Amino acid sequence: MYPNLYYAFKDIFGLNLPGLRFVNSFGFFVALAFLAAAWVLTQELKRKERAGLLTGKEVKITVGKSASLAELLLNFILGFILGYKIIGLFLADNEQSADPQAFIFSGEGNLPVGLALGILFAGLKWWEKNKQKLEKPEERTIRIWPHDRVGDLVIYAAFFGFLGAKIFHNLENWNDFVKNPIEALLSFSGLTFYGGLICAAAAIYYYAKKHNIGFKHLADAAAPGLLLAYAVGRIGCQVAGDGDWGILNSAYVTGPDSKAVLADTSTFKQALESNSNFYLKTFKSVGVTSIDQVPHTSAVAPSWLPDWMVAYSYPHNVINEGVTIPGCVDEQYCSHLPVPVFPTPFYETVVCLIFFFLLWAFRKRLSAPGSMFAVYLIVNGIERFLVEKIRVNTKYDFGWIHPTQAELISTGLVIAGLALYFYVNRKKKATA
Known part of the structure; x- marks a missing residue:
């Protein structure tokens, strides 16, 4: 497992880049998911525009004005935050960068880089506006097509999708939320897809009505991209091991090397009993009060499939779920599941990719x-x-x-x- 890109680059390329701890694997694939969805949406909107199903909207803009104080201040703030926090994290020492989330929400940062980048951003904005400055600013009318608004649509979907995913997750896990509401709201983990889908859809509907974009055609154009985005996002769940996996596969137990090992009923029960504290605590929120109630089913992988496709222990998972991996010396992610589970994110990626290609083939x-x-x-x-x-x-x-x-x-x-x-x-x- 690769909780963040630091571990991926270290394992695959042998590079030790502490700053990459900030780039969580799940977040990285979510970003790729939005990019993939944006590309698909753009192609479909252009196709519908060529077919005359969607039209542009004329808007008036003023050109030739110099940069306002508000624009310069906004660009300075954005540049300062990027330099102080994001670049500051990449330049931080190993101890500071070990916990990116704690670093981001702390007061720590790189002040010189923040000020320099803030001034640079403000300067670039002034230079850009000054280059286009006219002796007398003039008003022009331009036509903006729906595909020109894909950037705005993605921002709306990302913001309200994340907000809805957090809200629905905390509603679903109300007891955990009540115990520590601040941590539950600020945590990067714990997202419910359907909550994000519902809230993002409501926001996009409002945006489409505001800009006279036919919502039915917009929804049709977005449909294949939504499936592709979900498939790519689930790769992030699988790679990071964010806890969104299936029930236990009682046909296996986890070996010292974190690989699934075939087991009989008695061996499975022994693994449950020896880790009873972990499993009773893990499944307490779903009503499990005894080790016999732990949800599981038995399925042995056919000879033509690797065992991990039906039984995976999620070693080095990002939420540190499970028990300590024997011999692991990592300072942060050293856990795997004592009994492998069904890797449901992998299944969803495969199925949603199949559905995406089917919808793409039949879209016309x-x-x-x-x-x-x-x-x-x-x-x-x-x-x-x-x-x-x-x-x-x-x-x-x-x-x-x-x-x-x-x-x-x-x-x-x-x-x-x-x-x-x-x-x-x-x-x-x-x-x-």
Whole structure:
């Protein structure tokens, strides 16, 4: 596992770059996910613009003005923060950079670099505006197309998606949130995908209405990219080991080298009992009170698949979950799971990549506005509902049924997707 890029570069290239501790593996792949989604969205918006399904909007801008004090101040602040905190972390000593999150939220930083970068950013802004300065500023009308707004759309989706993911995660794990609300809100871990999807969708809907972008066509254009982004983001979960994995695979136990070793029932039970404190504490939030209640199932990998695809111990995981790896001398990440689990992030990456290519192949055939997004809701809901069967999550008590938050939302998405698909296609036939 690679909790951050420092460990990846050290293991793969033999480079010791302490500053890379700041770049968490999960965050790195999330950034790649947004870039991938932005590219797909841009291509689809351009295609719809060429087909006449989306049009641009004329806006008036003033050109030739010099940089205002507010613009210079904003650029100085951005440059100062980047230099003081981000570059400061890369230049910090090993002790300071060992915990990037603590460094970012502390008062520590590199003041000279922060001031220098702040002045540089402000100077570049002044130079840029001064180069375009006219003797008499003039007002011009330009046409902005939907694909020109992809940057804004990505920022909206990132901000409100992260906010929604944190809110829904803390609602799902309310007891942990109440114990330490500040840490729960500021932590980079603990995100619920559907919370992010719902809040980001609401923000994008508002943005689309504000700028007269047809929301159905925008949603259709975004659908393939959402699947691709989710697949790439789940690679980050798998690589970092963020705790978003499946239930125990009782066909294996973890060996001293962190690899899965085939085990019989008695060996599995012995592994559970010898680590009973860990498992009772881990599964306490989902109602487990005895070691016999720990969720697990048995599945042996076929001969043509590596064992880690059905049983993975997540060595050196980013949340330090599990027990100490024998002989590990790392100062921060030295844990693996005593019994391997199903690597559900890997499964979701594979399935969502397949769905992405299917939607991309059929995107021109689903011509009714909204139908592409409807199919996305259906396949995404089905995928998440099925993977929940081998994942550990807090369950709600509704009498004879005990669904998880994700199962409830995924079921709702499938129903909504089916309803939307039949509605938009019936509407298209009625107007044909």
